Structures are given as C-alpha cells and as structure tokens.
Amino acid sequence: MIQLFHVYKTYARDVEALVDINLHIQKGEFVFIAGPSGAGKTTLLRLIFRDELPTSGQILVNGRNVVKLPDRAIPHLRRSIGVIFQDFKLLRDRTIFDNLALVYRVLGIPSATGKRKVANLLKLVGLSHKVQMTPYRLSGGEQQRVAIARALMNDPLLLLADEPTGDLDADLSMDVMRLLGDINARGTTVVVATHDLDVVRELGRRTIVLKAGRLVEEHP
Amino acid sequence: MERLRYILQDALVNIRRSGWGGLASIGTIAVSFVIVGIFLIITRNLGAVVAEWKEQFQVTVFLEDGITAEQLALVKKRIQSERAVRAMTYTSKEEALQSFKRELKGKESLLEGLGENPIPASLQLRIHEAYQTPEALRQFAAFLTRLEGVEDVLYGQEWVDRVASAVRVLRLLGLSVGLALGMASLLIVSNTIRLAVYARAEEIEIMRLVGATKTHIRAPFLLEGMIQGGLGAGLALLLLFGAYRATLWQLQLTPGQIFGVGVGSFLDPRWATAMLLAGASVGAFGSLISVGRFLRA
Numbered sequence: 001m002i003q004l005f006h007v008y009k010t011y012a013r014d015v016e017a018l019v020d021i022n023l024h025i026q027k028g029e030f031v032f033i034a035g036p037s038g039a040g041k042t043t044l045l046r047l048i049f050r051d052e053l054p055t056s057g058q059i060l061v062n063g064r065n066v067v068k069l070p071d072r073a074i075p076h077l078r079r080s081i082g083v084i085f086q087d088f089k090l091l092r093d094r095t096i097f098d099n100l101a102l103v104y105r106v107l108g109i110p111s112a113t114g115k116r117k118v119a120n121l122l123k124l125v126g127l128s129h130k131v132q133m134t135p136y137r138l139s140g141g142e143q144q145r146v147a148i149a150r151a152l153m154n155d156p157l158l159l160l161a162d163e164p165t166g167d168l169d170a171d172l173s174m175d176v177m178r179l180l181g182d183i184n185a186r187g188t189t190v191v192v193a194t195h196d197l198d199v200v201r202e203l204g205r206r207t208i209v210l211k212a213g214r215l216v217e218e219h220p
Numbered sequence: 221m222e223r224l225r226y227i228l229q230d231a232l233v234n235i236r237r238s239g240w241g242g243l244a245s246i247g248t249i250a251v252s253f254v255i256v257g258i259f260l261i262i263t264r265n266l267g268a269v270v271a272e273w274k275e276q277f278q279v280t281v282f283l284e285d286g287i288t289a290e291q292l293a294l295v296k297k298r299i300q301s302e303r304a305v306r307a308m309t310y311t312s313k314e315e316a317l318q319s320f321k322r323e324l325k326g327k328e329s330l331l332e333g334l335g336e337n338p339i340p341a342s343l344q345l346r347i348h349e350a351y352q353t354p355e356a357l358r359q360f361a362a363f364l365t366r367l368e369g370v371e372d373v374l375y376g377q378e379w380v381d382r383v384a385s386a387v388r389v390l391r392l393l394g395l396s397v398g399l400a401l402g403m404a405s406l407l408i409v410s411n412t413i414r415l416a417v418y419a420r421a422e423e424i425e426i427m428r429l430v431g432a433t434k435t436h437i438r439a440p441f442l443l444e445g446m447i448q449g450g451l452g453a454g455l456a457l458l459l460l461f462g463a464y465r466a467t468l469w470q471l472q473l474t475p476g477q478i479f480g481v482g483v484g485s486f487l488d489p490r491w492a493t494a495m496l497l498a499g500a501s502v503g504a505f506g507s508l509i510s511v512g513r514f515l516r517a
C-alpha cells in the first residue's frame with residue numbers, strides 16, 4: 001500500500017524533518033508511527049497524501065509514485081485517502097453536518113446519498129444527537145470523533161490518523177483506538193502517528209519509531 | 221451533474237455573505253456601465269443621424285437657361301460616368317417652377333411680376349459615401365463647374381463633416397472613459413472576491429485536502445464575480461432605460477422624432493446583451509485575478 005525509498009525531507013533553513021526513511025506498509029495493515037514531538041511524524045503523513053513533496057526519494061501509494069504525480073492527479077489520490085488531522089481542521093462556524101457534508105460535496109455525491117452517509121458515520125462515532133451543533137460547543141474528544149467521521153466520508157482505502165488521541169484521557173484514547181481498529185478490521189489500511197507510547201505498547205501493533213527524522217526502531 | 225449544483229450553491233452563499241463589499245462591486249459596475257451606456261446611446265444615435273444625412277446628401281447642378289439638348293445629354297453622360305455619383309435625377313425649368321409654386325402655396329402672387337420662369341433646370345446627384353469628404357467634393361464641384369452648360373454647383377457638406385468628426389471624438393472619449401472605468405470595476409470586483417476567498421480560506425484548505433480539484437474550488441468564486449458583473453450591468457441597463465424614457469417624456473418626444481430621422485432610440489438588444497456579457501466578463505476576470513494567485517495543488 002505504501003512504500004518509501006530513501007526519503008529525505010528538509011524544510012527551509014536546514015530543518016531535517018526526515019532522513020533516509022525506508023518503509024513498507026502492506027494493504028490492510030495497522031501501523032503506528034511513534035516518536036517524540038518534532039520527530040517527523042506529521043511530515044511523513046503529509047508526504048503520503050502529497051501535501052508536501054520529499055526533498056529526495058520516492059514514495060509509492062497504492063502502486064502510484066506520488067512524487068511524480070502531476071498536479072491534476074492529486075485530487076484523485078486524496079480522494080482515496082482519509083486523513084485525521086492533528087489540529088482536526090474542522091470549520092468552527094459550521095455545524096457538524098456541514099463539516100461532513102463538505103466532503104460529499106467535493107466528491108460530487110448526490111445529497112440524498114451523502115446525507116445517509118453522514119448519519120451512518122455519526123452513529124458510528126456516537127454523535128448522532130449533535131449533528132446540528134458547531135464544533136465550538138463540543139468537547140475535545142467529540143471534536144476528535146467528528147474529525148474521524150469526516151476522514152471516513154470518502155470510504156478511504158487508507159486512513160492516516162495524526163495524533164488521534166492527542167489530549168484525550170486514557171479511557172477515551174482506548175475508545176478511539178478501538179474505533180480505528182474496527183475500521184481496520186473492515187479492510188482499511190490504517191496508519192496512526194502518535195507520541196502516546198502507553199497506547200502503542202498496550203495495543204501491540206506494528207510500530208515504527210522515529211527520532212529526529214530518523215527511523216530508529218521497528219517492532220515487532 | 222451534482223457537483224454543478226453544489227458549486228452554484230456555494231457561489232450564492234458567497235454572494236449572500238459578501239454584504240456591502242458585494243453591493244459595492246455591483247454598484248461600481250453599474251455606475252461604470254451607466255456612463256459607458258450614455259456614451260454609447262449618444263454616439264450611436266448621432267452616428268445614425270450622420271449616416272442618414274450622408275444618405276440624403278446631394279449635390280445640385282444648376283444648368284444654364286440656354287443649354288441645348290446635345291449639351292444636356294453630354295453633361296448627363298459625363299456626370300454619370302463619374303464614380304462618385306450614385307444616382308442622378310433631372311429637374312426641368314417647368315418642374316422646378318411647379319414644385320416651387322407648391323411650396324409657396326397661396327402666395328403664388330409673389331411670382332406674378334416675374335413674367336418669364338426665373339428658376340433654372342437642375343440635376344440632383346446622390347454621392348457615394350466614400351466621396352463625401354470635403355476634399356473630394358471640392359474637386360468634384362470644380363469638375364462639374366467646368367462642364368459646358370453648367371451654371372452653378374451647390375453643396376453643403378462641411379457641417380455634416382464636423383458632426384461626423386465630433387461623433388468620432390465622442391466615440392474615442394467614450395472608449396477611454398469606458399476602459400478606465402472597466403479597470404476600476406475590475407479592481408473592485410477582484411478585491412471583493414479576494415475578501416471572499418480569505419473568508420473561506422479554511423474551507424478551501426480543507427476542500428483541497430479532501431481532494432477537490434482546482435476548478436471546483438475556483439468555480440464558485442468565478443461564478444460569484446460573473447453574477448456580480450452581470451447584475452451590475454443589468455442594473456445599469458435598467459437605470460439607462462429609465463433615464464431614457466424620462467428624457468423623452470420631458471422633451472415630449474417619441475422615439476424617432478429627434479432630428480426627424482429614424483433615431484433617438486435606446487440601445488438595441490444586441491448592444492444590451494453585449495453590455496451584460498461585458499459585465500459578466502469584467503466580473504469573471506476580476507475574480508480570476510484574485511483566485512488565481514491564492515491556490516496551490
């Protein structure tokens with residue numbers, strides 16, 4: 001599903017965010033990208049959905065070389081990927097419904113189908129009763145779940161989750177991880193970036209550890 | 221297509237949110253187009269007057285009383301072979317007197333003391349428009365005067381020419397004023413759209429990240445600009461038409477009476493459509509200026 005070959009990413013002013021990353025993630029896998037703050041986790045995810053280009057190296061996603069992708073093919077790539085952003089990226093002045101509807105509008109899905117999808121996903125994340133609220137009035141955990149629901153709006157083959165348990169307490173964190181596990185069980189490849197080593201240890205999934213942009217550990 | 225409906229909805233939401241900025245856009249375009257429209261109406265009507273005059277324009281060649289039949293035939297032949305001449309009619313002394321009497325209707329007594337018919341026979345010449353320049357006419361008149369049997373040549377062209385050049389100047393002025401106002405409208409629209417883009421920056425970013433195409437992101441703004449431009453031009457047409465009717469009413473005129481020729485008309489549908497399209501184009505272009513700079517893949 002995802003292959004990285006000698007990937008380097010240097011931001012301006014010689015910030016080496018990623019150094020010589022080689023990585024192979026199979027279709028249907030559940031993988032953690034772990035590491036302390038500033039290790040390069042978000043950067044790695046952004047390279048995968050072509051929000052950034054690597055300074056050098058090649059990246060294959062679903063058999064396609066993302067680095068050589070022409071601009072006009074980028075939307076198509078992104079439509080096959082669901083992303084849960086570290087900062088959620090929810091529109092604060094819109095209702096939960098509108099936030100999710102944005103995706104089906106972009107995809108050009110008829111509104112009847114789209115509305116059904118929104119309802120199903122809000123049920124999945126347990127927020128059906130808050131559909132007309134704005135994110136502003138939701139707790140952090142609820143916003144997190146809205147972000148998850150939105151990432152699933154396009155039935156992604158690949159789900160990238162950036163710190164999906166960010167500020168949540170241990171119980172809520174395990175809830176979110178269970179949800180991601182369920183999604184993975186249905187066939188979606190899931191990549192989770194996190195600095196929460198407790199969660200990682202508890203789940204015992206494949207883990208890739210980054211430190212200062214380098215891949216330092218991989219287990220099991 | 222579902223996506224088209226979403227794009228249209230987004231454009232309408234943008235317009236609703238644009239508030240005063242949107243109204244300022246529409247207003248600026250309307251004012252600009254009113255001014256341009258006034259120029260258009262005036263120059264088109266004056267242009268029609270000039271065309272009518274040129275169409276009616278004729279040169280009168282008065283013939284000597286003693287002209288013989290052979291001389292007359294020769295003069296006619298010489299004149300008809302001139303390229304400047306579009307048509308020629310002959311008026312005999314008798315016909316000229318009759319028509320003069322008709323014009324004097326009731327005051328024929330004025331003619332009584334004259335005895336012999338004082339009015340000369342004449343030829344009326346219609347001139348091709350291309351030869352209606354002062355220089356060409358002067359040369360042509362000189363040629364006519366030299367012909368055997370010609371008494372005098374009469375034409376009055378200079379003031380027609382002056383009106384024609386005034387129309388040209390007006391047209392040029394209108395064009396430059398129009399261009400300047402068009403630029404101003406462009407800037408105002410592009411500024412309004414820029415604010416709309418900023419207001420939706422977050423949303424655009426999210427759309428981009430979930431796989432919206434550039435076209436999909438730009439289209440609502442393009443549409444917004446076009447609608448603003450079209451509304452502005454439409455408003456201008458309404459204002460112009462109202463002012464036009466009010467002016468006619470004030471002057472107690474009906475269309476077509478001014479100058480007694482078929483003018484004094486409003487912009488015809490082709491020009492009205494052109495103005496609407498121009499408004500929409502200004503809007504679209506203004507929008508493109510702002511949106512083009514903002515988006516990355």
Ligand SMILES: Nc1ncnc2c1ncn2[C@@H]1O[C@H](COP(=O)(O)OP(=O)(O)OP(=O)(O)O)[C@@H](O)[C@H]1O
Pocket residue numbers: 011012015016017035036037038039040041042043044086195
């Ligand atoms: N757009 C950018 N421009 C310049 N430097 C950047 C940019 N994005 C990230 N960096 C730098 O690259 C390094 C890796 O950042 P990244 O966001 O990938 O880390 P992270 O592992 O996601 O950290 P965190 O756990 O805090 O989210 C950091 O030093 C960061 O300052």
Ligand SMILES: [Mg+2]
Pocket residue numbers: 041042043086162
């Ligand atoms: Mg990060």
